[in-house]
Amino acid sequence: ASEGFERLCSTLLASNEPDLYALPAEHWLQAVLSLVHREQAVVITRRSAGLPYALCALMRADLKVGRRAGSSALLARSMDYLP
Numbered sequence: 001a002s003e004g005f006e007r008l009c010s011t012l013l014a015s016n017e018p019d020l021y022a023l024p025a026e027h028w029l030q031a032v033l034s035l036v037h038r039e040q041a042v043v044i045t046r047r048s049a050g051l052p053y054a055l056c057a058l059m060r061a062d063l064k065v066g067r068r069a070g071s072s073a074l075l076a077r078s079m080d081y082l083p
Helices: 002-013 018-037 041-047 050-069 074-081
Strands: none
Touching (some): 018 050, 018 074
């Protein structure tokens, strides 16, 4: 499942359509990071195998698309967001 999500994210991140690009780059990344940032983050990440895989799929997709475009921004944005 994470491979399919990664492929979807790669496709959307490579899109020239701002609304499509914003799905993984803004909305989905923010949703995952906000779950990780909560007080109960240790419990959430330990009990939910989907959360770490979703974050990894977003980062891998960003790296793949970023190499083609000459930059990758999601990892840097994630590091700025997390404590």
